[in-house]
Amino acid sequence: MNSSQFREASHAAIEEIIQYYDTLASRPVLSTVSPGYLRPLLPNGPPQTGESWPAIQSDIERVIMPGLTHWQSPNFMAFFPASSTFPSMLGEMYSAAFTAPAFNWLCSPAVTELETVVLDWLAGLFALPECYLSKGEGGGVIQGSASEAVVTVMVAARERIVQRRCGHMEDGEEKEQKMGEERIKLVALGGEHSHSSVQKAANIAGVRFRSVPAPKSSGFRVTAQSLRQKIEECKSKGIEPFFMGLTLGTTNTCAVDEFEEIVAVAKDYPDIWIHVDAAYAGAALALPEYQYLAAPLAAFDSFNTNMHKWLLTNFDASVLWVKQRRSLTDALSITPSYLRNEFSDSGLVTDYRDWQIPLGRRFRALKIWFVLRTYGVDGIQAHLRNTIKLGELFHSLVVSRPDLFTVVAGPAFALTVLTVNPEKRGAARGARVTPASSPDPNHEAYLNDFTSDAESQYLANANAVTKEVYERINSGGEFFLTSTTMEGIFTIRVVSANPMAEEKYLRRVFDVLVETAEGVLAARERGK
Amino acid sequence: MNSSQFREASHAAIEEIIQYYDTLASRPVLSTVSPGYLRPLLPNGPPQTGESWPAIQSDIERVIMPGLTHWQSPNFMAFFPASSTFPSMLGEMYSAAFTAPAFNWLCSPAVTELETVVLDWLAGLFALPECYLSKGEGGGVIQGSASEAVVTVMVAARERIVQRRCGHMEDGEEKEQKMGEERIKLVALGGEHSHSSVQKAANIAGVRFRSVPAPKSSGFRVTAQSLRQKIEECKSKGIEPFFMGLTLGTTNTCAVDEFEEIVAVAKDYPDIWIHVDAAYAGAALALPEYQYLAAPLAAFDSFNTNMHKWLLTNFDASVLWVKQRRSLTDALSITPSYLRNEFSDSGLVTDYRDWQIPLGRRFRALKIWFVLRTYGVDGIQAHLRNTIKLGELFHSLVVSRPDLFTVVAGPAFALTVLTVNPEKRGAARGARVTPASSPDPNHEAYLNDFTSDAESQYLANANAVTKEVYERINSGGEFFLTSTTMEGIFTIRVVSANPMAEEKYLRRVFDVLVETAEGVLAARERGK
Structure with a gap:
């Protein structure tokens, strides 16, 4: 050609x-x-x-x-969105044209330097604490995905604690043996609703994994108390927590763990690397009204969010910051003869290969740069606020029909999690839309434990009905929603964070939910 | 926009x-x-x-x-090439437009299914043994880079041997402890000239690493004997080899380890996972004259090559095959509620997330498909043969000047590795080009051990001169070459595998080498 x-x-x-x-x-x-x-x-x-x-x-x-499967369709309300936008595609075009594996600075200085600058821009946009900027001891790097990011920091955390225990020993077989013995004691912690990639990272790093409870009663959040208790429980069994994966916006419900309270836990256990996975909801930090969530990060070790979810950039563009870039390079740097060069040797340049698992890397900073410049801060904030508002609108529609639906969680970051009631409750309150902040009158029903026979029968029925509604909607082909099960409750998730999201699609999916729920309930009624 | x-x-x-x-x-x-x-x-x-x-x-x-740094320039003869071609760029454009994280089949069936088909096509093109095809128990997957591929298979290998030792135990803390104890005994092996990513993978997987000698005397290849000896040495110390990284085309010299002889080693040690890293030179398997190298793979466990080096596809497109796909899914599969769906549950579809470290993945099969179709088998073979021939031409130019240069390795897969002689030897034999296969008359000088004072002085001088020539050429800006040091010998590598490579550029780089070498030698002569 x-x-x-x-x-x-x-x-x-x-x-x-x-x-x-x-x-x-x-x-x-x-x-x-x-x-x-x-x-x-x-x-x-x-x-x-x-x-x-x-x-x-x-x-x-x-x-x-x-x-x-059309992830960019406004009718895609499943998982979390995978944005792609025109300026982002232009970035991919140039990136492919300028192909370089870019494993060190010399490979193509622009690839490294634009990445450092753009990550500092983003750190500013997200109001990350100063310690994450490249001018100090921290810095940011583009990873392929949040899962890669979590493996990367977990390995750095593992080697950090092992070095703290064994760093004084002379290199050799004895030290190697001692390092191995330290490693087998280690346990990585993740919240009950942390993403599965935390557990997968523990499997890859070859360490134990324990889940920190984040029950319904705490709003599916990891609390400081729950974390402290799990740490002490591990220690009492002779295993050593060295990593905790907190979440800003869990996949199930967009819950945010108790960051402010966990700051004290971080101080009490300085050997535990605390990573914040904000893969989806981290984008909201671009809005001043959410930036209070960024302050506690100063006490933690790393933070990650995906530009390729809510931030208008096509997959892959997962941005990771660490407070001590040395932790990464200490764990991941190996420099054979054929990778040596005067610039890397001088220590004046960043070789991002030592900040990640792969050696080679694409020129992904370009597409982020194009997106930031095309939208500007105003455009990005408008997109985020618009989609959050659409989520609130959808939520208000759901609570306007307490006869049919119960909200289990949300609205949070454009996500609402709901169940269909197992039978229609009284008459509908009509189409009157309640304000976004109005609580769901049914919600408290889901705060009980479903332990009595009646309760568990209720739950079984609710699950069956919700599942049927969910499956009918997805097989209808007009919308794609996903479901999740928490503490035995089968729920439907509806996300409105797509770049093409508009009020009409949210109103339409609500109508389809109503229609389908009424159909399913009527059929069950007839079947009795 | x-x-x-x-x-x-x-x-x-x-x-x-x-x-x-x-x-x-x-x-x-x-x-x-x-x-x-x-x-x-x-x-x-x-x-x-x-x-x-x-x-x-x-x-x-x-x-x-x-x-x-212009990796696609015909004057880029450093490292190994990073191809990018127009059809490959078109693939990236569509991939960005159709963005989906594609972590399971349902996410976008075309992404998964085209990948399976294209990887089977490639397995056919490379004449890989049948066991690597998806119709049996094996299969291929696109990874981001050879380094990711080696971490992935090393983790699978680690868990395979740990399960063989502990699979009979009941799940629980006792088993977990035993698994940890097994893991600390493990040692990953790599050839002395294996890529640094093998050692990095061992660091990530948290296991020991030992290098298997591949000295000059064996042509920088790992021999069966050397491997066997290292395995027994490890075992005698109570540590357990579970992984061996062989190389088809090392970075330094494009050496190919002794595959055929190592087949017997593989049979004797079935707990050792043998991975073949053919990141660059694997492309040559598309040529029937190199396919004898593929037959021994039937006795090994996995094979990887990078389309984004010699195969006309832009970074990233690293293709990995395993003989037992279950080894990957056993080690890497975690299925939380929000990732479950009827298709995955049915076992009828492939969820590639369980074949890799990240969860999400790009639609990389598209660009490979476009490249294969645009070039056709003929076009791909013509590109490979052309660049190999250019390498042979360059080699023949080098050996035509035994007064100035000594070939240390090659021509192999379009790579020649050379040193500059520390002083001019007699008169040049003129510009007469010797046939490609003619051996370098100086080569044997580099087979000795440089142990005597005279020899080590010779080597020190040769290194100083070669380094000066190398640095002058790179700072000249017309060409980019890389160097490497093996057994104390500083060498220059010249690679002609670029899609834009042409005879005139190879002749020109040779002229520049001659000119620079003569300048450096003359200056040294004057300085005496």
Whole structure:
């Protein structure tokens, strides 16, 4: 493919992408293909001789499109969003053109330096404490995903405590043995509703894992008391907590752990590395009204959020800050002869390979830079406030129908978590929308323990009805929602943080929920 | 940025990219900026209000371009190449547009299914043994980099042996303790010239690491004997080898470990997971004349190569195959409630999140698919053969000047490793080019041990001269070469595997080498 063929091909690709975005709202959000759909559509191997772009491009529509789940559709309200925006795509184009594995500064100085600058910009935007800026002992780095970030900091934390125990010994087999013995005592902690990647990171790092309770009664948050208790419980058994994964916005309910109170715990246990996973909700720190959440980070060790969720940047762009960049390089730096150069040796430059698991890395700072500049601070804040407000609107619609729905959590960061009542309660209160802040009158029903026979029967029915409503909506194809189960309660999650989110889609999904719930309840009534 | 602004912006970006590629050969390949160049060129934070694309785009030339090292330039002969080609860029464009974290099948079935198909295509192209195809118990997955691949398989290997030792025990604290005790005995092995990522992986996995000698006398290859000896040495000390990283094409010299002989070692030690890192040279398996190297893989456990080095695909696209996909999922699968779905539960689909460290993943199969189809098998083979031939040509030029140069290794997979002689030997044999296969008459000088005073003085002088030549060439800006030191020998590596490589650039770099070497030697002569 020569330059002029590329020009033609890329123009055609751009038109297809524009057309895709322009029609996103009208496409069934969830793919309806069956497992194995794709293989029969393709030959058994690559062609012997090259094909032209038109032949290849036509297969996008024929082969790929039917198998896509449209994460950018405004009807995608599942998981958390995966944004992609036009300026972000432009960043990917240049990044691919300027391809460099960029494992050290010399590999392509712009890749490293723009990353440092952009991460400092973001630290400012999020009001992170000064200790996370590159001018001191901390700094930020772009990782591929929040899961990579948590493995990276967990390994750094593991080696930090092992070095504190064994650093005085001379290198050699004896030290190695002692380091191994220290490692097997270690236990990583994560909140009960921390992301599964914390446990996965512990598996990768080869250490134990224990979950810190975050029950319904504490709003699914890890409390200082609960954390302290788990730490002491571990210590009493001779195992040593060295890492705690806190969450700012859990996947289930967007709960925020008790940061301010946990600051004191951090001070009491300086060997425990405290990481804050704010993969989704961290974006809200760009809003002054949420920045009080950033202050306690000064007492913790690392913080991570994903630009590729709520912040208008396509996957992958997970931004991680650490308070002591040395902790990363101490654990991860290895410099063989073929990677040495005068700049790295001088210590004046950053070699990000020592801040991450992979050696090579893409030029991901470009797309973040393009997004920040295209939207500006105002545009980013407007996007966040708009989607939060849509979440509040959706919540207010849900509480306007206490006959049908119960809110289990939210509205928080554009997420509402709800169940369908197992039977219709009295008459609907009509379509009157209550203010966003109005509490759900049914909510307290979910604060009990479902221990009596009647309660557990109620829960079983509620779960069955909610699950049926959930499955009917997803199989309908118009919306994609996800569910989650907490303390035995099956719930539906509705997220309105998509860049294309609009009031009409939230009103529509609410109508579909009402319609489906009424249909399911009526059918059950008839079946009695 | 709306659709029509994006159309305009992307057309302008495409023109800039085309212009960049059209002028690559005439740009100084290595950036000449000093550390810290970029920050003063930018404001202290993101703009308050959004900027227009022309304002942003103009900063590419002003801010970014000066800090780029041009890996796609035909004058880039350092490290190994990082290809990027137009069809690959088109793949990135669609991948960004269709952004999905794609951690499970349901997230976007096309992402998973195209990956499985394309990896089977590649397995066929590389003549990998049947056991690596997805139809059996194996299969392939796209990782971000060879370093991620090696961590992934090392963790799988660690858990495989730990489960073999402890699988019979009941889950609980006792088992956990026993698993920890097993883990601290473990030692990962890598060849002396294996990539540093093997040792880094051991650090991440929290296990010991030992290097298996691969001396000059064995052509820098790991031999079966050397491996066997290291295994027994470890065992005699009570530590347990569970992983061996072999290399097909080491970074230093493109050496290939003694695969065929190591097959027997693999059979004798079934608890050792044998991984083949073919990050760069694995591409050559697309050529029938190299496919004999693939047969022994049937006795090993995993194989990895990077499409983003020699195979025309932009970073990142590292393809990994395992013989038992269950080893990966056993070590890495965690399924919380919010990731469950009927398809994953049915076991009919692949959830690639369980084959890797991160949860989310990009749609990287697209760009590989575009590259394979645009070039076809013929085009890919032509590219590989052309660049190998250019390497042979360069080698033959080097051996035509035994007065100035000594070949330490190669030509192998388009790489030649050389030193400059510490003083000019007799008269040059003129410009007569010897056939590619002709051995270097000086080579045997580098097979001795440099133990006598005269020998070590010779080596010290050769190193000083070679280093000076190397530094002068790189600071000249026309070419970028890398160096490496093996057994005390400082060498220059010249790689001709770039998609834009042409005979004229190899002849030119040779002329520059001659000119620089003669200048350096003459100056030394004068200085005596």
